[in-house]
Amino acid sequence: MAAPVLPVSRVPDSKDAPSLRWGIMGPGWIAERFTESVQAHSRQVIAAVGSRSLSRSKEFAEKFGVPAAYGSYHELASAPDIDIVYVTTPHNFHHSAALLALEAGKHVLIEKPIGLNAEQARDITARARSAGVFATEAMWTFFLPKFDIIRQILEAGTLGTITTVVAEYGEQFNRTHRIFDPALAGGPLLDLGTYPLALITEILGAPERMHVLGQPHESGVHAQLSAIMGFAGGSQAVMNTQLHNFTPTAATIVGSQATLTIDGPFNMPGGFDVRFPDGTQLRHNEPAGGHFEGLHYEAAAVARCIAAGRTESLERPLDASVRTMEAADEIRRLLGITFPGEDRTKEEL
Structure with a gap:
């Protein structure tokens, strides 16, 4: 009997994923780590950033070479040249920020936790499915x-x-x-x-x-x-x-x-x-690695899903x-x- 062997990862190179134009909703710590990772390891484009503070948005945009900075989440959600919104607000606002993006017809990746509770998670799920747009939780571990x-x-x-x-x-x-x-x-x-x-x-x-x-x-x-x-x-x-x-x-x-x-x-x-x-x-x-080495995998997986017409990720x-x-x-x-x-x-x- 042959000795057991481990399977091989089927995750493609992140640089092979089709490029999306991303809007960052909330320029905090995880948004910085995500931007660093995707800019270094993928073809994803961070095209805009939005915050309730225009100065914070501009600071983030300048630091990472992001072409557009908005002083409200509403402006970012309605921006016509954004394919997908990555919600990186504090936990309390994940639900409302995700709904804002969904109501604007945008695909959405929502930082974990997807909401404060299961009711908010179910609401996001129902609204995304009704709108026919992509939505998933950024539980990046499962994309590694x-x-x-x-x-x-x-x-x-x-x-x-x-x-x-x-x-x-x-x-x-x-x-x-x-x-x-x-x-x-x-x-x-x-x-x-x-x-x-x-x-x-x-x-x-x-x-x-x-x-x-x-x-x-x-x-x-x-x-x-x-x-x-x-x-x-x-x-x-x-x-x-x-x-x-x-x-x-x-x-x-x-x-x-x-x-x-x-x-x-x-x-x-x-x-x-x-x-x-x-x-x-x-x-x-x-x-062993951290966010810089790992966050790009979820971004690439999301891009492949959207290009294939899927509205949820298989990983999460x-x-x-x-x-x-x-x-x-x-x-x-x-x-x-x-x-x-x-x-x-x-x-x-």
Whole structure:
């Protein structure tokens, strides 16, 4: 019997993707990392940037050579020479900013989390499908070449029946960071926790039951939270996310026939191992990297989808985003976490 081997990534070179003209809605940190990555590794064009502050837009445009800068999200959404809007506003505005772009007939890529809750995620999904335009959540991890290999491993049944997924993500932040601001939906869950939660729900689906623990922070947000989840068939998952300090950000997928362990940080470019009970080990090696090395893959995948006439990505379908937000909603319900303005249909942009 031939020794097992790992599949090969099917992700094409990002430079081979057709070029789109992108408008950046919210010139913050992630918008800068995205722009750096796509300008270096793809043919995507950052054609415009919009903010509620024209001076911020102009500063971003000058820094990255972007030809157009707007002083409102409305102006950017209505710009006639933009193919797609990348929503990188604070969490509170993801939903309303996405609707603004969709109502203007623009394709949209929405930074994670897709909304504050599952209701907002479902609303974006319904409106995008009704409009017949492309929409997806920028859960960039799932667009990386290594995750295409992991997806093939799971689909082939190499691990056997999945029994357990364990994933965590912790970082240390300066006390002035928005993650400590309750008014901006702060706390680790929607910033860091979406990564392990998305991985868990991608592999095991929607949890049937859940137990959670939370630790409050003096700022009014949660400092950390942990969840144990049970799924149909008896599979379990364990998640922790916290703001105290950096952690390995590791992830392990346990199956009845093999265990897959992703190097930390699991959500970024890097390697992983597949280990079998007989001692056989398969290693996927790739250089560890960050946003600069990885964000261009999602941009290229989106461009290929739109060129092919697809309205959702295979890597992160809208229903998957809704499923993750439903799990996050249940964690919040059990911990009593609410966000200001969440009950309003649209935040004022």
